[in-house]
Amino acid sequence: MRTKSTKIILFTIFILVGILLSYLIVHSSKEYESSSIITPKVLNDYKNELDNLDIKKKELNDNITDLENKLDSYKNEEGIDYLALENELYNELIRYDIIAGKKDVQGPGVKISMSDSNEILQPGDNISDYIIHNNDILEIINELRFSGAEVIAINGYQLSWNSNIDCAGPVIYIDDFIAGAPFIIEAIGNRDKIIATLNSDESYVELLKFRTINISIVEKENIILNKN
Amino acid sequence: MLIPLLGLIIGVMLGFVLPIDLPTSYTSYMSVALLAALDSVFGGVRADLEHKFDSHIFISGFFGNTLIAAFLAYLGDRLGIPLYYAAIFTFGTRLFQNFAIIRRIALNKLQEKYKH
Numbered sequence: 001m002r003t004k005s006t007k008i009i010l011f012t013i014f015i016l017v018g019i020l021l022s023y024l025i026v027h028s029s030k031e032y033e034s035s036s037i038i039t040p041k042v043l044n045d046y047k048n049e050l051d052n053l054d055i056k057k058k059e060l061n062d063n064i065t066d067l068e069n070k071l072d073s074y075k076n077e078e079g080i081d082y083l084a085l086e087n088e089l090y091n092e093l094i095r096y097d098i099i100a101g102k103k104d105v106q107g108p109g110v111k112i113s114m115s116d117s118n119e120i121l122q123p124g125d126n127i128s129d130y131i132i133h134n135n136d137i138l139e140i141i142n143e144l145r146f147s148g149a150e151v152i153a154i155n156g157y158q159l160s161w162n163s164n165i166d167c168a169g170p171v172i173y174i175d176d177f178i179a180g181a182p183f184i185i186e187a188i189g190n191r192d193k194i195i196a197t198l199n200s201d202e203s204y205v206e207l208l209k210f211r212t213i214n215i216s217i218v219e220k221e222n223i224i225l226n227k228n
Numbered sequence: 229m230l231i232p233l234l235g236l237i238i239g240v241m242l243g244f245v246l247p248i249d250l251p252t253s254y255t256s257y258m259s260v261a262l263l264a265a266l267d268s269v270f271g272g273v274r275a276d277l278e279h280k281f282d283s284h285i286f287i288s289g290f291f292g293n294t295l296i297a298a299f300l301a302y303l304g305d306r307l308g309i310p311l312y313y314a315a316i317f318t319f320g321t322r323l324f325q326n327f328a329i330i331r332r333i334a335l336n337k338l339q340e341k342y343k344h
Contacts, residue, residue: 006283011235013290017269018239020262023248027255039256040305 101158115182134167139204147197149187264297267319270326
């Protein structure tokens, strides 16, 4: 602190220290709840979160665009076209009714008949392998859905989107409907696709055949399924 | 002693007023750099009390320590090793040591003053 230039330098250095100090005070109290040091890991986590949120935002924006387009389609030159809207809503209602199993439907499809094995049990055999269980039905239903079946019925009972399949001893429960062997599963949909899936080497039907369960798959021109 | 104090006050005010906005990722380097700067300041005060103050050493130490500390923190982040602990540890320890010496010198001066 002898000369004038030293004083000036000291002065500027202390201004720098003050700026640093106040900067940290301002930023640590405003933006972060804790005064922990931000490491690249924390930063990376936040970055990933941000990316995920960005993707979500994009999806939601697409959703908005879709819905807006739908809304636009209801409009014509003179405001809202109520007839088109009514038609659209009616079609939608029918579609939901079909999904919920509340409509009589008919169409081309596939009929699967299943019954327990006719094999005579040998000592050491497990009887469980030779009878049809609720989860066997479930696997086949999933396979049908996967291959594009639109409406599925078991013994004439239409499945809806939230049907459950339960074991009830010798029979199975589908919601409140009781189904017993032989099980007849009817599926309306693209026949070629369904048949191809069911007959593929990895299909569950092949496994059931290995367990000597009687199973037959028939293509049908027209299947009529009544509402529940 | 008045000029540095005045500078500090002006600096703090400037820091609060100026809209400085650095990326969030640099905050950790800033904190380490601040610690280095404070260490240099205390070192300077101590040297002044011992009548050994050299402005060149002080200035080079101030900027050198700050830069090295920030660089260490950055390098540690890149390597995945928390190297900024080294800076915090060194500068923290030195800060207390310098303060202890400053205290002793100040107390000695006070004692001499009241003896007479």
